[in-house]
Amino acid sequence: MDTAISAKELTKWFGEGDLRTYAVKEVSFDAYFGEILFVVGPSGSGKTTLLSMISGILRPDSGTVNVDHVDIWSLTPDQIAEFRLNKVGFVFQDYHLFPRLTTAENVAIPLILKKKDWNESIRDAEHYLDVVGLKNKAQLAPVKLSGGEQQRVAIARALVAQPDLLIFDEPTASLDGDTGRRIMEFVKNRILNDSRCILIVTHDSRIFEYADRIMRMEDGKTVGIEKRADH
Amino acid sequence: MKGILKIAFKLLVNDKGKYAALLVGITFAVFLMVQMISIFSGILIKSSSTVINLGADMWVMDPAVNNVASSIPLPDYVLDAVRSIEGVNYAVPLYSGAALVKLRNGIFQPVTILGLDDHSLFGRPELIEGEIEDIYAENAFIVVQDAEVRKLGHPTVGTEFELNDHRGVIVGIAKVGASGLFGLPTLYTTYSKAIQYIPSPRFTISYILVEPKSPEAVTHIESEVRRLGYLALTKDEFMEKIANFYKYQTGLGTNILIMTAVSFLVGLSISGQTFYTFILENLEKFGALKAIGAKGRELIYMILFQAAFTALVGYGLGVGLCVLIIVLAKIRVPEYSATVTFTTLAFAFVMVLIIAAISSYIGIRKVLKIEPFDIFRG
Ligand SMILES: Nc1ncnc2c1ncn2[C@@H]1O[C@H](COP(=O)(O)OP(=O)(O)OP(=O)(O)O)[C@@H](O)[C@H]1O
Ligand SMILES: [Mg+2]
Numbered sequence: 001m002d003t004a005i006s007a008k009e010l011t012k013w014f015g016e017g018d019l020r021t022y023a024v025k026e027v028s029f030d031a032y033f034g035e036i037l038f039v040v041g042p043s044g045s046g047k048t049t050l051l052s053m054i055s056g057i058l059r060p061d062s063g064t065v066n067v068d069h070v071d072i073w074s075l076t077p078d079q080i081a082e083f084r085l086n087k088v089g090f091v092f093q094d095y096h097l098f099p100r101l102t103t104a105e106n107v108a109i110p111l112i113l114k115k116k117d118w119n120e121s122i123r124d125a126e127h128y129l130d131v132v133g134l135k136n137k138a139q140l141a142p143v144k145l146s147g148g149e150q151q152r153v154a155i156a157r158a159l160v161a162q163p164d165l166l167i168f169d170e171p172t173a174s175l176d177g178d179t180g181r182r183i184m185e186f187v188k189n190r191i192l193n194d195s196r197c198i199l200i201v202t203h204d205s206r207i208f209e210y211a212d213r214i215m216r217m218e219d220g221k222t223v224g225i226e227k228r229a230d231h
Numbered sequence: 232m233k234g235i236l237k238i239a240f241k242l243l244v245n246d247k248g249k250y251a252a253l254l255v256g257i258t259f260a261v262f263l264m265v266q267m268i269s270i271f272s273g274i275l276i277k278s279s280s281t282v283i284n285l286g287a288d289m290w291v292m293d294p295a296v297n298n299v300a301s302s303i304p305l306p307d308y309v310l311d312a313v314r315s316i317e318g319v320n321y322a323v324p325l326y327s328g329a330a331l332v333k334l335r336n337g338i339f340q341p342v343t344i345l346g347l348d349d350h351s352l353f354g355r356p357e358l359i360e361g362e363i364e365d366i367y368a369e370n371a372f373i374v375v376q377d378a379e380v381r382k383l384g385h386p387t388v389g390t391e392f393e394l395n396d397h398r399g400v401i402v403g404i405a406k407v408g409a410s411g412l413f414g415l416p417t418l419y420t421t422y423s424k425a426i427q428y429i430p431s432p433r434f435t436i437s438y439i440l441v442e443p444k445s446p447e448a449v450t451h452i453e454s455e456v457r458r459l460g461y462l463a464l465t466k467d468e469f470m471e472k473i474a475n476f477y478k479y480q481t482g483l484g485t486n487i488l489i490m491t492a493v494s495f496l497v498g499l500s501i502s503g504q505t506f507y508t509f510i511l512e513n514l515e516k517f518g519a520l521k522a523i524g525a526k527g528r529e530l531i532y533m534i535l536f537q538a539a540f541t542a543l544v545g546y547g548l549g550v551g552l553c554v555l556i557i558v559l560a561k562i563r564v565p566e567y568s569a570t571v572t573f574t575t576l577a578f579a580f581v582m583v584l585i586i587a588a589i590s591s592y593i594g595i596r597k598v599l600k601i602e603p604f605d606i607f608r609g
Binding site: 048051052057058078081082083084085086088090092093094096098100101105109110112113115116117118121157169 | 513515525
């Protein structure tokens with residue numbers, strides 16, 4: 001399998017003086033195309049901080065991140081924004097959908113930022129809404145949808161620009177068990193493919209079965225990566 | 232580019248409550264500013280109505296004159312001296328003063344009397360009834376058909392009245408471009424009749440109206456008149472002098488200035504405040520856009536576009552409302568003076584742009600400061 005992400009000695013400090021502590025310390029790992037890698041660990045162990053550094057959102061204090069063999073933190077800020085736009089799809093924990101735009105317009109945003117024609121962007125967005133099973137909700141405002149449906153809208157928005165890397169932070173935290181499992185089922189069967197790498201941060205042990213590998217973090221450090229038995 | 236502006240547009244106008252509040256703020260500010268300045272412009276034009284209506288290129292007067300209605304009589308020799316200045320085509324005397332008319336029903340009405348040079352009738356108004364030669368007839372006056380004429384009981388040709396205990400008769404009805412500031416009807420007669428009917432001090436010439444041979448002669452005439460100890464002004468200079476009097480020596484201008492500043496501040500605070508809340512409410516979303524890959528520059532364009540669009544719509548509404556009110560007021564009150572000039576519109580436009588600039592500056596600073604990481608962490 002091809003290496004999608006190669007992180008080396010990633011470290012991030014927060015605070016000043018006596019309050020200065022690390023959120024992530026000297027973390028190294030690789031992730032591959034075609035796999036779903038879970039990042040798990042107690043609250044405050046540095047999961048979100050780690051994922052932010054890998055996806056071009058937070059600059060590490062030291063260490064390097066190579067995504068698809070590009071050292072992303074050697075790029076200029078504009079190039080990093082381009083990298084996020086073209087290579088990464090984000091699903092934020094609380095979705096961050098625009099309440100004043102329709103569902104389809106929300107999904108189309110990455111394409112519009114990529115300067116794709118408006119009508120084409122909406123058409124693609126409707127296609128991805130179809131993929132996540134929300135074809136007939138395209139013209140509704142997101143607030144009219146249930147939590148699980150909003151989650152799927154967020155997933156459609158992450159998918160619409162066909163990124164290599166998908167980053168989910170607590171995708172099932174605010175969903176009931178059944179809905180959570182259905183979303184994960186969908187991610188595994190419909191979204192994962194050989195040219196895609198999916199990283200998921202979660203506390204939710206009910207969905208661990210969908211991981212190919214699970215990386216455990218404690219106090220800013222990795223305490224091991226395990227392959228799930230049935231893989 | 233077009234796409235993100237379309238998103239910005241939808242974020243703005245789909246939030247109907249906020250958008251309406253923004254528009255109200257700007258419309259209100261524009262309306263007040265334009266209204267205030269227009270009323271003042273109207274007053275300034277009215278205050279120069281005699282200068283506009285007589286149409287002379289140059290006016291010679293006592294240097295202490297600051298307002299056409301309060302003339303200071305000039306000795307007769309000045310007229311001869313002005314006539315002999317090189318570059319003067321012709322120079323004629325003008326009488327300008329006030330008199331009391333007693334109407335047939337016994338009511339008294341103050342009027343403005345303009346006495347035109349007997350030989351040339353220079354500065355005569357355009358007649359809509361009667362013949363100009365009739366002005367030489369005994370007791371003849373021409374009345375101006377303006378907003379004030381009804382105060383003389385809508386006289387027609389042949390209407391008789393008493394003027395300072397002399398008999399007077401209307402021989403013509405004239406129309407003029409601008410009506411006066413003081414709400415007085417205007418009667419035209421000849422210079423000689425005016426000084427005969429109206430008790431005067433030793434000197435009787437109010438102004439000398441001058442027609443220069445060429446525009447180049449103006450500076451020479453001005454300096455020669457200055458050597459005589461008097462003041463010669465072109466029509467525009469005289470109007471400016473009158474305007475300055477009302478602006479700076481009556482308190483009117485200062486009050487208008489203060490009210491305009493207050494309208495600006497009120498409009499700015501309503502719109503600025505609303506725009507700021509609008510940005511705050513969407514801040515997380517702007518942060519999410521940043522995380523997804525929008526560049527800081529693109530977010531700035533979005534905010535500038537929202538501010539500029541609101542400003543333009545508010546400006547249009549404000550100006551429209553103002554014009555509407557002025558038109559309605561003029562229908563009800565003929566003397567109502569308000570003039571919307573291009574300078575006023577340009578001024579209000581600049582003020583609106585400043586409101587938009589300040590509001591968007593605050594918004595932009597906020598949006599540029601958000602860290603996508605904080606959005607990501609939730
Ligand atoms: N901007 C910041 N300023 C100061 N400290 C921070 C900041 N961001 C994170 N931290 C600290 O870094 C540590 C790791 O935070 P992080 O959000 O990565 O944890 P996490 O594993 O994602 O936790 P959770 O499961 O609660 O989301 C925490 O101790 C947190 O308080
Ligand atoms: Mg977290």
